[in-house]
Amino acid sequence: MKRSAFSLQPSASAAIWLQAVRPKTLPAAIAPVVIGTCMAYGDGAWSVPVTVAIFLAAVLIQIGTNFANDYFDFIKGTDRADRVGPTRATAAGLVTPGQMRNATMLVFGLAAVLGLYLTWIGGWPIAAIGVASIASGVLYTAGPFALGYLGLGELFVLIFFGPVAVGGTYYLLTHTLTGPVLVAGLAPGLLSCAVLVVNNYRDRHTDHVTGKKTLVVRFGRGFGRIEYAVTLLGAGVLPVALVCMSPGHAWSLLSLLTLVPGFFLVRKLWTEPDPDTMNHMLAQTGQVLVLYSVLFSVGWLV
Template sequence: MTIENWFFAIRPKTLTAAVAPVIIGAAMAFDEGRAHWLSAMLCLLGAVLIQIGTNLANDYFDYVKGTDTSERIGPVRVTQAGLISPDVVKKSFIIVFALAAVIGGLLALRGGWPIVVIAVLSVMSGILYTAGPKPLGYLGLGEIFVLIFFGPVAVGGTYYVQTLEIHAPVLIAGLAPGFLSVAILAVNNLRDIDGDRKSGKRTLAVRFGDMFGRWEYFVSMILAALIPAALMLMTQSHVWVVFSSVAIMILSRRLIQDVTLKSDGATLNGVLAQTGQLLLIYAVIFSAGWMA
C-alpha cells in the first residue's frame, strides 16, 4: 500500500460534491450574520468523511459483486486492481464512517435531533448505495440519493446547524449543487454503461439507454442554471447570484457537447472531472453573489 494507492481509493476529484453544498450553506448563514464557524467546519469535515467512506464502500462492494472487472474503463478501483486488499478497504470505510458519526454527534450537541437524523441517513445511504441485497445504485435510485443528499440535505443541514432555523430559499438553493452532482453521476454511469449492463447494475443509463444518459446530463445542467434566477425572483434580492447561472452556461457548453457526441472513456473521464470542478466554481460564485 502506498500513498498513491490511497489517493486512488478516496477519489479526491469526487470530493467537490461534498464540499460545494457546505460552502453554500455556510455562505447563506453568514449573509444573515449568524455564522457559527466551528459548526461550519465540522459540517465540512463530516461531509468529506461521508464522501470518502462512500467511495471506499463503493470500491469494496462493486468488487465483491463483480461489477468492477479488468474491463473497467473508469479511474482505478483499488480493490479490483489488487492495490489494496478487500479486507483493508472494508475496515477503512468502517473507520471513516465511524469518524463521520462522531462528527455528527458533535454537531447534534448544537442542532439536536434533526442533525442526528441527517447524520444517520447520510451514513446509511453512503453504505447502502452499493451494499446489501438491493443497493440504491443498482436499482437506478442513485440520482435520487445524490440529488437529495448532495443538495437540499447538505445545504440545509449546514445552514440549520448554524442558525437553528430552515427556510425555503435555503432548500431551493440546495437543488443546484444537487443537480450538478446528478450530472456527475450521469456521465459516470454513461461511461460505465456496458460494464454495468453485464454485471446487472441497473442504473438509469442501463435501463433507458445511453441517449437517456446524455439527455440526463444536459437537463441537469439546465435545471442547475435556473435555480439562482429562481431564487433572485423569489427573494427579490441577491441579484448577483445570476452570475453563477452564467458560469454554468459558459463552462458547461463544451462538456455538454462532449457528452452528446462522444462515448470513449478518456473523454468521459475528462468530462466527469471537469464537471466536479464546475460544481466547486459554481458554489464559490453563488456564495459570493449571495453575500454581496
C-alpha cells in the same frame, strides 16, 4: 507475522489510499456546505468550530462512501478487468477487501464522532440526517437492493448532496430553515447528479453485463444525454427562481455563467466521446460544480 488491516508497501501506501479516496468526487461534498455556510453568513450566523465540523463530516462521509463503493463493487464483481474508469484499489489488488472494509468503518466512525458534536449543536434532526447519510453511503452499493444498482443513484445524490446538505448546514448555523435555502440546495444536487450521469454513461456497457441497472442502462444512452443536459443546465437557471424569491440577492445570478461550460460539456457528450474523454468530462463537470458554488456564494453575499 500477520499484516495489520492497513499495512501496505511504505512507498506505495499513501498514493494508493489517496487514489482510493477519489479526490475528484470531493467537490460534491464540499460545494453544498459552502453554499449553506454563505447563506447562513448572509443572515448573520457564523461559527468557526461548527463550520469546520460540518466540512470535515461531509468530506469523511464522501470518502467513506467511496471506500464502501470500492469494497462492495469488488465483492459483487462489478469492477471487472475491462473497466474503463479509474482504477479501483480493491479490484486492482492494491488493497485487500479486509483493508478496504476496515478503512470504510474507520472513516464512517470518524464522521459519526463529528456527528455527535453536531447533534449537540443541532439536535435530533441532525442526528437523523447523519445516520441517513452514512446508511445511504453504504447502501448505495451494499445489499440486494443497493440504490446504485436499482437506478436510484440520482435520487440519492439529488437529495443528500442538495437540499439535505445545504439545508443541514444552514440549520446548524442558524437553527432555522427557509424555502430559498432548500431551493438553493437543488443546484449542487443537480450538478452532483450530472457528475454521476457521466460516470454511468461511461460505464454503461460493463454495468449492463454485471447487472447494475443504472438509469442509463435501463433507458439507454439517449436518455443519459438528456439527463445530463437537464441536470447540468437546469442547475444553472435555478438562481433565477431564487432571485424571484429573494430579490435582494440579484448578484447570485453570477452563477448563470456556469451555463457556458455546461453547454460545451453537454454538446461534447452528444458527440459520443471515448472513455478517456469522459474521464476528463467527469473532472470538468466537478469543476462546474465548484465554479457554481463559488459564484453563487459570492453573489449571495454581495
